[in-house]
Amino acid sequence: MNKVIYMDNNATTKVDEAVFEEMKPYFTSLYGNPSSMHTFGGQVGKKIEEARERIARLIGAEHTTEIIFTSCGTESDSTAVFSALQAYPERKEIITTRVEHPAIMSLAPHLEKQGIAVIQLKVDKYGNLDLNEYGRCLNEDIALVTVMTANNETGVIFPVEKMAQMAKQRGVLFHTDAVQAAGKIPINMNNSAIDMLSISGHKLHAPKGVGAFYLRRGTRFRPFLRGGHQERNRRSGTENVTSIIGFGKAAEIAQTHIDEENTRVKEMRDRLEGEILKRVPRTILNGDMNNRLPNTTNISFEFIEGEGILLLLNELDIAASSGSACTSGSLEPSHVLRAMGVPFTAAHGSIRFSLSRYNTMEEVDYVIEKLPPVIETLRSISPYWKDGRPTPEFEPRFD
Amino acid sequence: MWDYTDKVKEYFMNPKNVGVIENADAVAEVGSITCGDALKLMLKVEAGTEKILDAKFQTFGCGSAIASSSALTEMIIGKTVKEAEKITNQDIADYLGGLPKEKMHCSVMGKEALEAAIANYRGIDLKQLKEDEGSLVCKCFGIYEGFIKKVVQENSLKTVEEVTNYTKAGGGCQSCHPAIEEIIEKVWKEKGKYLHVGEEAPKHKPAMTNLQRIALITETIEKEIRPTLVQDGGDLELIDIAGNEVFIALRGQCAACSSATYTTGSIEGKLREMVSPDIVVHLQSD
Numbered sequence: 020m021n022k023v024i025y026m027d028n029n030a031t032t033k034v035d036e037a038v039f040e041e042m043k044p045y046f047t048s049l050y051g052n053p054s055s056m057h058t059f060g061g062q063v064g065k066k067i068e069e070a071r072e073r074i075a076r077l078i079g080a081e082h083t084t085e086i087i088f089t090s091c092g093t094e095s096d097s098t099a100v101f102s103a104l105q106a107y108p109e110r111k112e113i114i115t116t117r118v119e120h121p122a123i124m125s126l127a128p129h130l131e132k133q134g135i136a137v138i139q140l141k142v143d144k145y146g147n148l149d150l151n152e153y154g155r156c157l158n159e160d161i162a163l164v165t166v167m168t169a170n171n172e173t174g175v176i177f178p179v180e181k182m183a184q185m186a187k188q189r190g191v192l193f194h195t196d197a198v199q200a201a202g203k204i205p206i207n208m209n210n211s212a213i214d215m216l217s218i219s220g221h222k223l224h225a226p227k228g229v230g231a232f233y234l235r236r237g238t239r240f241r242p243f244l245r246g247g248h249q250e251r252n253r254r255s256g257t258e259n260v261t262s263i264i265g266f267g268k269a270a271e272i273a274q275t276h277i278d279e280e281n282t283r284v285k286e287m288r289d290r291l292e293g294e295i296l297k298r299v300p301r302t303i304l305n306g307d308m309n310n311r312l313p314n315t316t317n318i319s320f321e322f323i324e325g326e327g328i329l330l331l332l333n334e335l336d337i338a339a340s341s342g343s344a345c346t347s348g349s350l351e352p353s354h355v356l357r358a359m360g361v362p363f364t365a366a367h368g369s370i371r372f373s374l375s376r377y378n379t380m381e382e383v384d385y386v387i388e389k390l391p392p393v394i395e396t397l398r399s400i401s402p403y404w405k406d407g408r409p410t411p412e413f414e415p416r417f418d
Numbered sequence: 419m420w421d422y423t424d425k426v427k428e429y430f431m432n433p434k435n436v437g438v439i440e441n442a443d444a445v446a447e448v449g450s451i452t453c454g455d456a457l458k459l460m461l462k463v464e465a466g467t468e469k470i471l472d473a474k475f476q477t478f479g480c481g482s483a484i485a486s487s488s489a490l491t492e493m494i495i496g497k498t499v500k501e502a503e504k505i506t507n508q509d510i511a512d513y514l515g516g517l518p519k520e521k522m523h524c525s526v527m528g529k530e531a532l533e534a535a536i537a538n539y540r541g542i543d544l545k546q547l548k549e550d551e552g553s554l555v556c557k558c559f560g561i562y563e564g565f566i567k568k569v570v571q572e573n574s575l576k577t578v579e580e581v582t583n584y585t586k587a588g589g590g591c592q593s594c595h596p597a598i599e600e601i602i603e604k605v606w607k608e609k610g611k612y613l614h615v616g617e618e619a620p621k622h623k624p625a626m627t628n629l630q631r632i633a634l635i636t637e638t639i640e641k642e643i644r645p646t647l648v649q650d651g652g653d654l655e656l657i658d659i660a661g662n663e664v665f666i667a668l669r670g671q672c673a674a675c676s677s678a679t680y681t682t683g684s685i686e687g688k689l690r691e692m693v694s695p696d697i698v699v700h701l702q703s704d
Binding site: 296324403 | 427454629
């Protein structure tokens with residue numbers, strides 16, 4: 020096998036060939052500005068509206084005008100948070116979780132400096148939220164609840180619809196970062212209590228650099244970027260035309276593949292996960308086995324560090340990712356695993372495999388075959404591992 | 419993706435001297451599984467000559483931690499304990515053709531293990547040494563003042579970021595950053611150099627003679643200030659300079675302009691920037 024076995028689809032995905040084809044004419048032939056008065060530009064505007072319709076269909080939005088194109092998931096997330104805080108200036112608190120994507124997490128210290136209290140909900144060891152705790156935190160001082168639909172590291176799915184209904188009863192806005200969920204599990208904004216939602220193109224086989232923001236009709240809104248009249252004055256700046264067109268096509272294709280994600284992709288994920296857990300001793304599955312995205316598995320290999328695993332897998336042309344400190348550029352392991360209380364013996368050695376419809380069972384079998392020796396090699400170097408088992412200090416004692 | 423040298427990759431992929439020495443003459447364990455890297459170093463030392471006959475290691479950590487550990491064992495085998503003692507963390511990094519700056523702490527861990535092993539060989543109580551390390555600075559990674567000081571001295575570190583790269587201290591909750599800044603300043607003060615952490619060392623402008631000062635004020639007015647005023651249809655006249663005090667009169671449109679005070683303020687600002695921060699500008703009207 021001479022091509023890379025790509026199992027890092029929660030990081031980014033391959034652009035679908037059909038998506039690329041759809042985009043091509045709009046680079047060098049149909050390059051007009053959609054805001055222009057002439058037909059040459061106007062026809063591009065029509066194509067953007069088609070993309071908007073396709074995105075609306077993917078997430079079940081009632082009106083296409085509820086879709087606003089942005090530059091990425093992060094921009095959509097920031098738009099939601101800052102819009103809510105500006106629209107409800109008398110409300111000085113927001114609710115989020117301890118396991119959000121950095122696009123939300125890293126806003127907390129910034130907001131706290133501005134006098135906004137950020138309530139971060141706890142998760143249990145499976146990564147699930149306590150809705151009773153959430154209910155107690157909801158009150159009329161909350162400007163926004165922002166909770167991800169599915170976690171990027173573990174794939175764990177949060178009950179956002181239920182949470183949005185609880186927020187609605189208290190008159191509180193609800194936003195969800197659905198960047199990882201879109202295209203993998205069905206999303207339906209029609210008859211939903213969710214007010215705002217973020218998605219990103221490059222997680223569902225569209226190019227990087229384009230996102231979308233769903234804004235329910237009638238929701239108070241303040242723009243994040245001001246300037247020209249694009250996106251009905253709600254997001255100024257000349258449109259990223261080609262990527263938006265690609266995003267639309269990708270959304271259309273994703274909709275037709277949702278079933279496959281939950282059957283064939285899930286089957287591959289389950290086989291990969293099951294075999295690894297069976298073949299390699301002292302491994303831990305991170306997350307809730309029964310409540311996850313169909314493509315994601317996060318496994319900790321105790322007593323070794325994730326970067327070493329990734330480097331050795333890289334030599335075998337296998338691309339995955341890790342929640343270890345050394346790979347994240349920070350010195351502490353993943354905030355998601357720490358919030359779940361994963362022990363340090365395991366948090367440093369976590370590996371995430373995230374599959375897509377482009378993976379094959381042959382690839383899965385190749386990884387199943389190649390991974391155990393990699394783990395064995397690194398454990399043979401570890402001071403905490405001896406003769407096929409942990410050193411006595413890490414063995415359970417029965418005295 | 420880290421930009422590792424081929425040598426780091428080679429020492430990670432095919433590490434030399436992995437394992438355990440039975441009845442070792444020196445053993446050291448540094449780091450911990452909690453902190454994300456740990457190294458156990460064992461030495462076999464020849465009695466009498468104090469030559470290191472063999473060195474073995476076990477490492478829990480990233481690629482560069484494993485490479486640094488293996489490189490260290492290669493570097494010390496065949497040396498006497500005294501010779502090995504002189505190896506610095508920079509030597510370990512250099513041996514590997516350099517490490518990414520965020521990974522320098524891997525070489526520091528190697529050096530730390532070497533020191534601890536030599537102390538163990540000489541029968542020095544490591545616990546005693548730990549207590550001499552001063553106060554606990556970084557609670558996230560359990561790093562003491564003495565250790566930070568030593569690494570700052572040995573590597574001429576100047577910023578908190580560098581200290582974090584070399585020791586991990588400050589890499590967690592960041593609440594110890596002010597304490598680390600103080601340690602850096604203290605070390606440099608002891609070296610006889612004053613340093614404001616995060617900034618360049620202050621530039622001391624040499625004292626000017628009166629003549630130089632007058633020349634510089636005149637030049638600044640002619641080259642920096644007058645052209646902008648003229649552009650707006652105004653002008654100014656330099657009337658007198660006495661010490662730090664500069665007397666001017668505004669001409670043309672500026673004189674009648676209601677923002678005359680603003681103009682004076684910006685002239686003063688420019689002179690303070692270019693000449694000396696104690697300049698005072700007085701506006702004279704005819």
